[in-house]
Amino acid sequence: MSIGLFQKTFASLKHKNFRLFFAGQTVSLIGTWVHQTALSWLIYDMTGSKFMLGLISALASLPMFFFSIWGGVIADRLPKKNTLIATQTVSMVLVAVLAALVLLNIYKIWHIVVISVLLGVNFAVDMPVRQSFLIDITGKEDLMNGIALNSSIVNLARVIGPALAGIIMVKYGISWCFIINSLSFLAVIVALCYLKIPQIPIKERTESIVQYIISGFRYVKHNKMILESMIIMALMGIFGWSYALLIPALAKDVFSKGEQGYALLVSANGFGALVGALFVAYIGNSPNKRRIMNGGIYFFSVMVFLLSFSKVYWISLVLIAGAGMGLLIYFSSCTTLIQSSVDDAVRGRVMGIWALVFGGMMPLGSLFAGVFAQYFGVTATLLLSSIICPIFTLILSL
DSSP: OHHHHHHHGGGGGHHHHHHHHHHHHHHHHHHHHHHHHHHHHHHHHOOOOOOHHHHHHHHHHHHHHHHHHHHHHHHHSSSHEEEEEEEHHHHHHHHHHHHHHHHOOOOOOOHHHHHHHHHHHHHHHHHHHHHHHEEEEEEETTHHHHHHHHHHHHHHHHHHHHHHHHHHHHOTTHHHHHHHHHHHHHHHHHHHHHOOOOOOOOOOOSSOOOHHHHHHHHHHHHOOHHHHHHHHHHHHHHTGGGGGGHHHIIIISSOOOOOHHHHHHHHHHHHHHHHHHHHHHHTTTOTTHHHHHHHHHHHHHHHHHHHOOOOOOHHHHHHHHOOOOOHHHHHHHHHHHTTSSSOOGGGGHHHHHHHHHHHHHHHHHHHHHHHHHHHHHHHHHHHHHHHHHHHHHHHOOO
């Protein structure tokens, strides 16, 4: 990679605050994906039910529907750095409790449900604060690059985390996946403590909390670019992201693979997404973000369509990597489009609505994938998603 290409792709790393946050996030997110990979396997191994996979995923995502708006209000009203330290600490404690239950072999399915829901509530507050915090550590000039690089570390973690989880589950036992995740939160908490953020005075608000929230929705309603992006995001939340939920069933039922074969599928998906995020980081200031966003959806749909018919494991690895790439090109472009179209004064509330749409639709997607796959099979579910996503995107674009 030439120096110029490297500097353009990683432009936001010249900011010390972003470098610290980037490093802490990388460690923490690897732990998160170790946790997610192990949790999906634990649930499916306990129950053998695709429906339970979908139901628990839906319950974990459901708090986004109720609490992400409040997270947006907090982002606009309270210091973001302190809020993020608090949310990361809460997550660390909850995961430590799950790790202890699994280590002592006293866990039940309801323990997993309760802890997953509580983590979902915490994440619903954390997500809009985190998204609106990026401008504080990159500045406006490198905001778009920072958004894409933030997506890239999520997907770097999706490559490393599942592969690491597969090794840990086989060699040391599944409880260590949760122990490692709990410890990984320390990295981002320490990084946040070292960030030097200028104190921004919080303006006195005369309107009520409800009026404050309504003004955010009103802003989205009257911004055509943001509104259209939110509609497409709702569609992808239901029929796009849900394909990842079926990876355990794909590994076990279609390819007869164990933990490592399953983890490799998740890692391949993450590798493709990482490539997609770095591509968007490089072209972050392109004026054709809407075309890139739609192109990502079409590419993703083709990959999932082919994946639904694949019976060869290594071909499926390539296709699932392509699906991850297309989906993250869409996601990074869409988030960039929204962030570049919003005023700073309402950024937190808009990102709260973004989190509501993105996370709030995912429980519906999880239930759709779980129920449909339970009755009609994994192949039919993937095929249906691959048809619905591009058709509705084309209709909305026209």
